[in-house]
Amino acid sequence: MKIDMSYLVDVMKTLIATPSPVGYYEKMKPVIEKLAAELGFGVTYDNRDTAYLTVPGKDPSKTVCISAHADTLGLMVRGINADGTLRTRALGGINFANVEGENVTVHTRSGKTYTGMLVCAHHSAHAYDDAKTMERNDNTVFVLLDEDVKNANDVRALGVRNGDYISIDPRFTETENGYIKCRFLDNKAAMACAFATVKAMAEEGLKPQYNTVFAFSFYEEIGFGGVVVPSEVSEYVAVDIAILGPDSDGSEQAVTICAKDASMPYDYDLTNRLIDTAERIGCNYAVDLFYRYGSDAGQAIKGGNNVRAAAFGMAVYSSHGVERVHLTGIEHTARLMLAYVLGE
Numbered sequence: 001m002k003i004d005m006s007y008l009v010d011v012m013k014t015l016i017a018t019p020s021p022v023g024y025y026e027k028m029k030p031v032i033e034k035l036a037a038e039l040g041f042g043v044t045y046d047n048r049d050t051a052y053l054t055v056p057g058k059d060p061s062k063t064v065c066i067s068a069h070a071d072t073l074g075l076m077v078r079g080i081n082a083d084g085t086l087r088t089r090a091l092g093g094i095n096f097a098n099v100e101g102e103n104v105t106v107h108t109r110s111g112k113t114y115t116g117m118l119v120c121a122h123h124s125a126h127a128y129d130d131a132k133t134m135e136r137n138d139n140t141v142f143v144l145l146d147e148d149v150k151n152a153n154d155v156r157a158l159g160v161r162n163g164d165y166i167s168i169d170p171r172f173t174e175t176e177n178g179y180i181k182c183r184f185l186d187n188k189a190a191m192a193c194a195f196a197t198v199k200a201m202a203e204e205g206l207k208p209q210y211n212t213v214f215a216f217s218f219y220e221e222i223g224f225g226g227v228v229v230p231s232e233v234s235e236y237v238a239v240d241i242a243i244l245g246p247d248s249d250g251s252e253q254a255v256t257i258c259a260k261d262a263s264m265p266y267d268y269d270l271t272n273r274l275i276d277t278a279e280r281i282g283c284n285y286a287v288d289l290f291y292r293y294g295s296d297a298g299q300a301i302k303g304g305n306n307v308r309a310a311a312f313g314m315a316v317y318s319s320h321g322v323e324r325v326h327l328t329g330i331e332h333t334a335r336l337m338l339a340y341v342l343g344e
Contacts, residue, residue: 001200001204001206001338001342002200003196003197003200003331003334003335003338004196004199004200005196005327005330005331007195007196007199008192008193008195008196008330008331008334009174009192009327011035011191011192011195011196012180012188012189012191012192012330013172014031014035015028015031015070015188015191015192016170016172016182016183016184016185016188017170017172018031019072019074019105019107019165019167020070020071020072020167020218021071021072021073021074021075021076021091021092021165021166021167021168022071022072022073022074022091022092022218022219022221022222023071023091023165023218023219024071024074024107024165024167024218025049025070025071025218026107028070028216028218029043029045029049029051032051032053032070032216033051035195036053036195036198039195039198039199039202040202041053041054041055041198046228046230048217048218048219048228049218050215050216050217050218050225050228051070051215051216052213052214052215052216052230053194053198053213053214053216054211054212054213054214055198055201055207055208055211055212055213055214055341056207056211057207057208057209057210057211057212058207058208058209058210059209059210060210060211061210062210062211062234062235063210063211063212063213063230063232063233063234064208064210064211064212064213064233064234064235064236064237064341065212065213065214065215065229065230065233065235065236065237065307066194066197066212066213066214066215066237066239066337066340066341067215067216067217067225067226067236067237067238067239067240067295067296067297067300068187068190068191068193068194068214068215068216068238068239068240069187069190069216069217069218069219069220069221069225069238069240069296070187070188070191070216070217070218071092071187071217071218071219071220071221071225072092072167072168072183072184072186072187072188072221073090073091073092073093073094073168073183073184073221073320074090074091074092074094074165074166074167074168075088075089075090075091075094075104075143075165075166075168076088076089076091076163076164076165076166077106077143077160077161077162077163077164077166078138078162079162080152080155080156080160080162081142081152082151082152083150083151084145084149084150084151084152084154084155085119085142085143085144085145086106086116086142086143086145086155086160086166087138087139087142088138088141088142088143088166089138090138091165091221091222092221092222092320093221093320094320095320095321096118096136096137096138096140096141097136098320098321098322099118099141099168100118100119100120100136100141101117101118101119102117102118102168102169102171103115103116103117103168103169104116104117104118104143104166104167104168104169105166105167105169106143106145106160106164106165106166107164107165107166107167108158108159108160108161108164109161109163109164110159112158112159114145114146114147114158114160115145115146116143116144116145116146116147117143117144117146118141118142118143118144118168119141119142119143119144120134120136120140120141120142121134121140121141121142122134122140143166145158145160168183169183170182170183170184171183171322178326178327178328179252179324179325179326179327180324180325180326180327180330181322181323181324182322182323183321183322183323184323185241185314185316185323185324185325186240186241186316186319186320186323187220187239187240187241187313189241189313189314189325189330189333190239190240190241190313190314190333191216192330192334193239193330193333193334193337194214194216194239194337196334196338197214197334197337197338197341198214200338201338201341201342206342208341208342208343209341209342209343210343211232212341213230213233215296217296220240220295220296220299223294223299224299224303225296225299226238226295226296226297226298226299226300226303227299227300227302227303228303229300229303229305229307233305233307234306234307234308235270235307235308235309235310236296236297236300236305236307236308236309236310237270237274237297237309237310237311237312237340238295238296238297238298238309238310238311238313239311239312239313239333239337240295240296240311240313241313241314241315241316241319241323241325242255242256242258242288242290242312242313242314242315242316243256243288243290243291243293243315243316243319244315244316244317244319245291247288247289247291248286248288248315249286249287249288250286250288250315251284251286251315251329252314252315252316252317252324252325252326252328252329253284253326253328253329253332254283254284254285254286254315254328254329254332255278255283255284255285255286255312255313255314255315255329255332255333255335255336256285256286256287256288256312256313256314256315257271257274257275257278257285257286257287257288257310257311257312258287258288258289258290258293258295258310258311258312258313259271259287259288259289260289260290261289261290261293261294261295261298261311262290262291262292262293262294263294263298263302264298264301266297266298266309266310266311267308267309267310269308270308270309270310271287271310273340274310274312274336274340275287277336277339277340277344278336278339280339280344281335281336281339281344283332283335283336284328284329284332285332285336286315295311297309297310297311298311312333312336313333314329314330314332314333315329
């Protein structure tokens with residue numbers, strides 16, 4: 001069964017363009033609901049606003065979960081400087097050297113939005129001797145609003161306050177030969193794979209082997225997106241970006257199955273089943289260990305849930321930065337997801 005890659009890419013673009021820094025689900029929830037409704041499904045939520053799309057299976061005696069977290073890295077306003085620039089704190093693993101110069105949007109609690117850019121305090125080599133050497137961190141990189149503000153009171157008059165969310169421009173680019181470059185492939189690419197999987201089953205009138213819950217959490221980037229798992233779930237598979245590094249066998253043109261993350265090995269039998277499935281359906285795949293990495297599947301185990309856990313996903317360059325992947329890697333990730341839920 002083929003994955004509709006044109007649909008997958010369109011969905012991925014929509015998801016990437018929708019701001020969802022850690023804990024900010026206001027704009028993403030309606031998008032998830034709309035995409036699910038177009039495929040004939042509703043969405044439910046738990047008290048942490050994890051979105052669930054449930055597809056009934058041929059065998060209702062078992063329930064499996066596919067997790068594709070919906071949150072991204074972002075920032076939050078922590079103070080206003082005397083010159084009207086904004087001090088921030090990171091939401092997730094922001095590398096401030098990586099985000100300098102990026103366009104951002106401030107989302108106020110009242111619903112107003114303001115654009116700006118991230119600038120270093122010593123932003124110009126023409127003006128500062130240490131412009132190139134100053135460490136970039138949350139004490140030296142600020143938000144410069146695209147507004148005529150001269151001081152903190154001018155900013156407060158706009159309605160900007162401490163605790164407002166800040167999203168970062170994803171800068172989506174697709175090359176003619178199939179490379180995708182942008183922020184937040186982590187994890188909007190996996191979300192798109194989930195909707196493409198549901199679409200493939202719906203169009204062919206197929207049911208998954210077991211009841212299947214697609215979960216979209218909003219707190220993975222700070223380590224507890226999968227802590228709460230529906231009680232009926234016995235297998236929990238996180239689909240997330242895979243990492244390319246010195247020990248990696250993976251590539252941008254393949255799906256990587258994660259055998260171990262920073263804190264634990266994933267379930268032996270379930271991981272073997274994913275490997276066997278990838279081989280049977282002819283996926284380009286690799287098996288890797290990720291040294292500085294965690295997933296919702298690992299958090300599901302740490303949360304005390306009685307589940308088998310596994311993880312796989314498309315391998316990207318420059319994780320937590322402007323990431324790059326090839327469409328082939330995304331396609332093989334979606335193919336493995338579909339084959340897993342169908343029990344192939």
